[in-house]
Amino acid sequence: MTVVPSGGPGGPPPPAGCEVRAADPPKGFGLFACASCPAYTDMFTEEPLFAMQHSGNRRVVAACARCCGFVHSVPLQLEVIFGESRFAPLLAALGDLPARWQETAGEGSAVVVRCKQGCGEIYCSEACRDLHFQHSHNLLCVGPLTEDHPLLRFKYHALEHADTLLLAAQVFAFLINKAKAAGGGEQVMKGLMQELLCFCHAPFREACRPPPGRSKDAEFYAHADGLVQEAAALLRAALEPYAPVEVGALFAAGPNFFAEVLGLFEYNNIDLEVNSPLGQLLENRAKALAQHISNPQAVAELKQLEALLREKEWVMRCIWGEETTGIFGDEVDVAQGTVDAQPMDSVMQAAEQGNDAEVASAAMAQARAEVAQLSLEQLLQGPWPAMHGTALFASVARMNHSCAPNMKVVFPGNSARLTATAVLNISPGHELCICYVNQEADVQTRRRRLLEYGFTCSCSRCLSEDSTTLRKAQKRLK
Ligand SMILES: C[S@@+](CC[C@H](N)C(=O)[O-])C[C@H]1O[C@@H](n2cnc3c(N)ncnc32)[C@H](O)[C@@H]1O
Numbered sequence: 001m002t003v004v005p006s007g008g009p010g011g012p013p014p015p016a017g018c019e020v021r022a023a024d025p026p027k028g029f030g031l032f033a034c035a036s037c038p039a040y041t042d043m044f045t046e047e048p049l050f051a052m053q054h055s056g057n058r059r060v061v062a063a064c065a066r067c068c069g070f071v072h073s074v075p076l077q078l079e080v081i082f083g084e085s086r087f088a089p090l091l092a093a094l095g096d097l098p099a100r101w102q103e104t105a106g107e108g109s110a111v112v113v114r115c116k117q118g119c120g121e122i123y124c125s126e127a128c129r130d131l132h133f134q135h136s137h138n139l140l141c142v143g144p145l146t147e148d149h150p151l152l153r154f155k156y157h158a159l160e161h162a163d164t165l166l167l168a169a170q171v172f173a174f175l176i177n178k179a180k181a182a183g184g185g186e187q188v189m190k191g192l193m194q195e196l197l198c199f200c201h202a203p204f205r206e207a208c209r210p211p212p213g214r215s216k217d218a219e220f221y222a223h224a225d226g227l228v229q230e231a232a233a234l235l236r237a238a239l240e241p242y243a244p245v246e247v248g249a250l251f252a253a254g255p256n257f258f259a260e261v262l263g264l265f266e267y268n269n270i271d272l273e274v275n276s277p278l279g280q281l282l283e284n285r286a287k288a289l290a291q292h293i294s295n296p297q298a299v300a301e302l303k304q305l306e307a308l309l310r311e312k313e314w315v316m317r318c319i320w321g322e323e324t325t326g327i328f329g330d331e332v333d334v335a336q337g338t339v340d341a342q343p344m345d346s347v348m349q350a351a352e353q354g355n356d357a358e359v360a361s362a363a364m365a366q367a368r369a370e371v372a373q374l375s376l377e378q379l380l381q382g383p384w385p386a387m388h389g390t391a392l393f394a395s396v397a398r399m400n401h402s403c404a405p406n407m408k409v410v411f412p413g414n415s416a417r418l419t420a421t422a423v424l425n426i427s428p429g430h431e432l433c434i435c436y437v438n439q440e441a442d443v444q445t446r447r448r449r450l451l452e453y454g455f456t457c458s459c460s461r462c463l464s465e466d467s468t469t470l471r472k473a474q475k476r477l478k
Pocket of ligand 1: 027028029030198200201267268398399400402454456458
């Protein structure tokens with residue numbers, strides 16, 4: 001099978017004030033400043049090349065399939081969070097309050113735009129829906145398809161094994177659309193593939209992490225290869241009828257290009273985290289109601305709001321865990337450049353680990369008792385589920401790691417648009433680095449986590465912490 005070449009310069013132009021060039025070996029390429037930027041100021045903002053909400057997170061957040069922002073509908077957001085039938089009485093008792101909360105907050109009426117072909121994708125606006133369709137959804141919409149269609153089988157396969165297979169499908173559909181728009185043909189597609197390959201470092205089997213406690217043995221490699229081959233075959237079958245020549249180029253080396261794209265996501269993607277607007281909106285409403293405490297209607301509404309918050313708090317403690325955040329325990333600190341991306345508490349998870357229904361119900365009862373003790377003020381401070389996803393950004397894909405970084409990246413708005421902020425003074429020529437792992441962790445932990453990115457860190461902080469650790473060990477031995 002032909003080996004697909006990968007890694008190298010190229011790709012979209014970097015943000016203004018930055019350049020991509022060779023970094024100190026063995027780091028490969030890096031992103032460098034061409035202009036000064038004082039500490040704690042924003043250096044650039046950027047839209048993702050590809051982004052998606054984690055499939056588990058869809059159970060708690062209604063996010064726009066294109067921009068990943070919360071869709072503007074308090075009623076829908078609550079319906080999603082309280083989707084289980086046991087919450088039907090709670091939602092029924094609220095009646096039209098959620099819609100009124102949205103309107104009284106000055107947010108206007110609810111806006112939920114759905115895919116025209118009925119696949120279930122939702123959007124925050126018609127503009128997002130149309131852009132998503134042109135980008136890749138035209139080839140990936142399952143609305144009009146029958147159950148045995150390879151695209152549907154591909155999607156089930158992805159949901160069972162890895163979300164990033166869905167993101168890889170997005171990349172393939174996007175490349176086909178882009179190739180067609182540029183006149184189509186094998187050569188055009190090969191050129192586009194090469195642009196993406198310059199970001200790639202390793203195929204999926206090399207870049208992926210084994211589950212906790214599992215080594216990368218022959219069985220693991222066979223499993224990873226099988227997973228990729230099956231996904232690639234289904235995706236090829238799904239896309240080939242639309243663009244046989246272009247799809248032929250994408251799969252000319254069998255599943256190799258597909259495997260490189262999946263490997264790219266393992267090393268270069270960053271975790272998306274967009275905060276929920278619901279907490280602030282409901283806190284404002286509670287404060288407004290509290291000012292009319294002599295009005296029985298206001299008191300009744302405040303009680304309903306409190307009941308909702310109590311139920312949400314219980315659900316947060318009981319049901320939502322890593323599946324919905326997409327951030328798993330052993331990879332908590334792998335949220336590149338972002339801090340505090342912690343998974344939510346989940347007593348269900350503790351119970352599931354014990355595989356015991358009795359443990360589960362005892363844990364849920366305990367959570368219920370704890371939540372019953374919380375005051376309204378405490379309930380108002382409780383978190384709402386955030387949108388969690390994963391995305392590829394052209395500039396971040398060029399940012400190397402440092403354990404003492406000069407940059408951090410955050411998602412300050414209601415979308416996957418990233419802001420890169422300097423955390424130290426930056427001068428022209430400085431390499432811009434983020435921390436891929438938990439910056440607070442000790443040197444051994446950081447090193448272990450960074451091995452998942454395929455390198456051993458030897459930045460000045462690691463070297464100095466290494467020598468301190470060594471000195472302490474030598475002292476103990478004396
Ligand atoms: C997001 S990419 C960064 C850009 C990459 N250097 C390039 O040439 O495109 C992440 C990869 O860069 C390399 N890398 C990043 N930081 C590094 C460091 N501090 N030391 C060695 N390699 C590093 C690793 O191969 C890692 O998987």
